Amino acid sequence: MVEAKPGKKSDRVTIREVAEDAGVSVAAVSKVLREAYGVSESLRNKVRASMDKLNYRPLASARGMRGQTYTLGLILPDIRNPFFADILAGVNSALERTQYQLMMGTSHSHGPAEEAMIEAMIDRQMDGIILIGTTKYVDRLGHLARQKPLVAIGHHAKSNTDFDTVNNDDQLGARLVVKHLLANGFRNIAMLSLATTTSTILAERELGYRREMIEQGVGENINIVRSPQTLREVQIAARRLLGGPDRPEALFCWTDFIALEVISVATELGLSIPGDLAIVGYDNTMYCDFAQNALTSVDQSGELLGLQSARLLIERVRGRGEAEHFVVTPRVVARNSSKRRAV
Template sequence: MAEAKPEKKNDRVTIREVAEDAGVSVAAVSKVLREAYGVSESLRSKVRASMNKLNYRPLASARGMRGQTYTLGLVLPDIRNPFFADILAGVNSALERTQYQLMMGTSHSQGLAEEALVEAMIDRQMDGIIMIGTTEYMDRLGSIAKQKPLVTIGHHAETSQLFDTVNNDDQLGARLVVKHLLANGFRNIAMLSLASTTSTILSERELGYRREMIENGLGENINIIRAPQTLREVQIAARRLLEGPSKPEALFCWTDFIALEVISVATELGLRIPQDLAIVGYDNTMYCDFAQNGLTSVDQSGELLGLQSARLVIERIRGRAEAEHFVVTPRVVARSSSKRSAV
């Protein structure tokens, strides 16, 4: 009777088996995996065909020892904000024809949680990191960038040479909101912002709001309310403002996620939108178009921000040393929440 062959403890296909199937050297397969310069298209196609045939998957730990894992880390402050889904769609589109895979973590806008996530991504040898709406200070971001290629989205650091940034012109976006509301007859305009000490996008939006109000002779109407990014705190802040003695004619909310909640609070209070209160958000997410919302918002091209961040981090991985700071020009998309009907 023939002796039974011992079962393989690990049935994972190896790079050597791929090389044998393709009729090429192990070194040739390795070059294809590394996307090395000078590999012919015919060799690349032959090796890829064998990989698909054998269902070969590179071992991340082994690739890490060779210098790359082809994984990117993405740190999100919150998974509930629909704008971050737009950014994620852009990142994924940019990575479709590459070997890179995306690993995500959520910090809940807490500094210690964000720091722990970044350290874990570095420890797991991810090739680069993208951070959205970071709470880290410049020194800390510089320290991260010295360890891994880094791109930040929603963080203004145009003087940095250590990492890249992807933003929209937040100051201009806020100015455009005030211009739009003034053009529709609203003058008592308040802003609902986030209680944060490190957000540069909020600083820029608040500055844009202030400047446009002052330049239009409305400095005495400036009213910035700041609340933590929890729905309960937003509800409390909105109710206090809308039931108080200095209720504004219009409210500029720093993000759609918050503006949609303000619409709910205003509706519960019996206010008509926009006759009693105009509301404008920021991000122009898909929910703005829903008929029950009709939310005017600033479009900052979330998908484009994601596409550009992925491009920049891969360029950094491949050796680019000069910093690039990509900026999108925002625009106001007007809907029923801020447009008064002609009398």
């Protein structure tokens, strides 16, 4: 008969060992881990010093059984869009001095993938979810928020009470673009938008573009071209618009990611920017400043959006019940791509 061997002792540091090293009770360490109310700064520093010294890592599954895992989910529609990197930087900055860890996934703007990712984050007992630019899950956000604390970035839902939102004033941003281009001598202004029926940010930007064009007396020049977000489809739409007989004088693109591709297409067609065509983007990402782009863009403070989304989500996790809807005021950052037209 083979004698059973005793199980191997785990090398993982326990909460009891942290307590012994810090010279405090296990209950005190637990309070620090839970960020319980009333814990003094000196006790917190002492316990955290022992955690760092012993390389203590709380077991996520055990914390989940006690009610929190201190993990947050972030779902991006696309990792290629540089604006989402700005948001991610803001979220990470907000979490630096907290116990929360961020887990990230990409949906590629695909409804079933987004839904599966959300369900996986719920199954893994994440404490809350930040959802960026959803266009497929909008009808179920309330249902989701009743299961798990939720913050939506890039979704206007001021009447909602189940979840928080973080946005810029998209309608104002589009109005500012039209005003800027008109002030620089461009009147035939078109807009390149996204082919979707569910994005509230696109609806707001298109509405702002339309309203400002009408109020400025150039409503007859309203021209909204919609394209899927794949680069191939954007190239096709841009070539059709810029190579036709009714080429606009200026083009307002709904995001920098698309505007940069339009600059490439315009250059291939032999058009000078802004001599033959002015181009304005939206997001003011780092690539706008590159000399070969010099792209005028609407700054909606991506890092601030990320900071605020993390703040709101943690407040939700900790029990806040009233919905908050944070809005950033946009501004136009002018560069060479929309420089004033020579008279």
